[in-house]
Amino acid sequence: MDPFQQMHEWKNNMDQFFGGNFWNEFEHIIKPPIPAINLYELDNELIGYISLPGMENSKQIEVYVDEYVLEIRGQLSPIKQSGKMHHQEILQGDFSRKIDLPFAVRKDRVSANLRNGLMCIHLHKKMDNTRKRKRVNIENEEE
Template sequence: MDPFQHMHEWKNNLDQFFGGNFWDDFEHIIKPPIPAVNIYELDNELVVYVNLPGIKDRKQVKVFVDSNVLELKGSLFPVQTSGKLIKQEILQGDFSRQIDLPFPVRQDRINASLKQGMMTIHLHRLIQEQKKKNAIEIDEFEE
């Protein structure tokens, strides 16, 4: 049972009425992104805390980093699956989330740990060597 099923239908109707993806800018208000994250920036480091309730095994979640994008994939499990669901506020199910980072990070210095449903990811800023200025040759055109 998807508690947001009626909301998805309503969103699709608004998109059809207004054209395009009208509701995309407001979707985070209706359905918060999962998993929830906090990101802290230190001098040349980012520390990302990821709330993963019910995740006990690190194999249940995948973490990918590409330059300045962090991607999280996995599945949050229901608290209890038996009985009739009366109210659902704890988000569950498959998730895939991409998070833009404030700067590119090194691929060789990424550490992640999982403890009691909280993942901590340490990322380090990619500091590129200062590049030399390249002089651009200007073509001369005859009039």
């Protein structure tokens, strides 16, 4: 049985009782976001560290960048299960997470590497090269 099945049923009952999607704003408390991410801003770049326990093959994960959003998808299966489970805290299963970025990043300057279940992603700030200086016309006023 899915360990979150009873919680899911309880959530649905609360939604029916209070109406609408009562628990949507509390979902991050009930079910923590996976994978866990630390994002650091430097002058013109972002460095992200993404915890992916058990992830050994980069083909198990997909990463997308769209200027202001970093999206990560994959499947965590860190433990080969055997025996009867009595306690579970290590999250596993399919995940999809979108992270809003503090500034636009270049899609052509993204690098990522995976080592020992920790992915490091390096994003560069998008600099708008299309901006041009505009000369301001100054009018002479007669006194």
